[in-house]
Amino acid sequence: xxxxxxxxxxxxxxxxxxxTYFDSPDAALETGDRELRLRTVYGADGSRSLLTxxxxxxxxxxxxxxxxxxxxxxxxAVRGMLGGLGxxxxxxxxxxxxxxxxxxxxxxxxxxxxxVPEVDGTYVELExxxxxxxxxxxxxxxxxxxxxxxxxxxxxxxxxxxxxxVRARRTG
Numbered sequence: 001x002x003x004x005x006x007x008x009x010x011x012x013x014x015x016x017x018x019x020t021y022f023d024s025p026d027a028a029l030e031t032g033d034r035e036l037r038l039r040t041v042y043g044a045d046g047s048r049s050l051l052t053x054x055x056x057x058x059x060x061x062x063x064x065x066x067x068x069x070x071x072x073x074x075x076x077a078v079r080g081m082l083g084g085l086g087x088x089x090x091x092x093x094x095x096x097x098x099x100x101x102x103x104x105x106x107x108x109x110x111x112x113x114x115x116v117p118e119v120d121g122t123y124v125e126l127e128x129x130x131x132x133x134x135x136x137x138x139x140x141x142x143x144x145x146x147x148x149x150x151x152x153x154x155x156x157x158x159x160x161x162x163x164x165x166v167r168a169r170r171t172g
Contacts, residue, residue, distance in 0.1 A: 018094050
């Protein structure tokens with residue numbers, strides 16, 4: 001039902017994400033609810049790599065985090081740089097995604113159907129950009145409205161991260 005509603009909003013694009021998360025030996029990023037990720041995206045148009053830093057959550061209910069992301073031309077070089085700076089790989093996994101880009105409530109949105117092979121179920125992510133914290137309440141209201149329109153209700157929401165779900169699955 002959700003997929004069919006998303007297909008009416010936009011043409012889906014299938015991609016595979018290979019995500020690797022890094023942290024310092026004292027787990028300072030995880031302890032501070034922050035993330036440092038190197039992602040390589042594989043799709044019909046080839047591949048691209050991104051380095052992402054996420055700050056701590058601004059909103060507990062949605063798990064929204066300020067995010068800074070940039071394209072990188074050499075993911076192996078970035079791995080070397082991160083290692084040289086004292087960061088080590090903490091977890092890596094794959095996500096199978098179908099992305100839908102569309103506009104709703106005057107906002108550019110990206111809905112992603114996500115399946116992580118190691119975790120049961122299919123998840124829906126819905127993102128939009130804000131220019132500052134003052135825009136967050138309105139943006140979250142718009143995101144919740146779109147979620148409702150595609151059939152995702154408040155009882156379907158979770159703030160569990162993929163990293164936590166994969167880690168739990170691997171440790172039993």
